[in-house]
Amino acid sequence: MPYSYQTDEELEASTNRWMLVGVVLLALMAAVFPFYRWYEPSARTEAREAQAVALAAEGGSVWQTSCSSCHGVNGEGAIGPALNSKQFLQSATDAQAGTLIAVGIPGTQMNAYSLDHGGPLTSEQIRSVVAYIRAWEPDAPDVPEWRAMLGG
Ligand code: HEC
Numbered sequence: 001m002p003y004s005y006q007t008d009e010e011l012e013a014s015t016n017r018w019m020l021v022g023v024v025l026l027a028l029m030a031a032v033f034p035f036y037r038w039y040e041p042s043a044r045t046e047a048r049e050a051q052a053v054a055l056a057a058e059g060g061s062v063w064q065t066s067c068s069s070c071h072g073v074n075g076e077g078a079i080g081p082a083l084n085s086k087q088f089l090q091s092a093t094d095a096q097a098g099t100l101i102a103v104g105i106p107g108t109q110m111n112a113y114s115l116d117h118g119g120p121l122t123s124e125q126i127r128s129v130v131a132y133i134r135a136w137e138p139d140a141p142d143v144p145e146w147r148a149m150l151g152g
């Protein structure tokens with residue numbers, strides 16, 4: 001007898017059972033994956049929207065404390081431009097508005113607001129106030145001369 005081994009019926013049956021369980025689990029995971037793919041983007045969109053809402057809420061308090069005295073409680077303008085203007089909101093990107101707020105406009109009453117430029121606001125607070133301003137856009141009034149109060 002050149003080669004012989006003992007067979008263990010019970011071990012073999014148990015191995016086959018577990019292999020079957022493995023195959024079934026694999027098939028289940030493969031079947032569930034498309035649902036995950038379908039669900040994931042909407043979960044991400046919701047998270048992004050929730051973050052924008054939270055950011056804009058924080059921005060509201062920054063606006064009232066630091067900006068409303070010159071730009072108006074609702075952005076309608078006072079000694080500073082009317083930032084609720086549809087024309088302003090359409091012409092400025094978030095990045096442009098954020099930079100302008102961070103750095104200010106030298107030689108005017110529009111100060112630099114970022115900590116880096118000697119102002120009081122963190123970059124998170126600047127992002128939040130930009131989100132707050134941006135949230136006006138859907139209902140923004142027509143104010144083509146949003147800098148009119150500056151006399152120029
Ligand atoms: C002391 C008054 C004052 C305060 C406070 C103030 N601003 Fe201004 N802001 C101005 C004036 C004046 C200008 C216009 C400067 C110019 O171009 O002559 C201006 C311009 C701007 C502009 C550019 C508008 C445009 O037409 O391009 C933005 C954006 C802006 N301010 C945002 C803010 C935000 C956000 C805050 C609060 C963090 C703020 N400002 C606080 C006076 C102020």
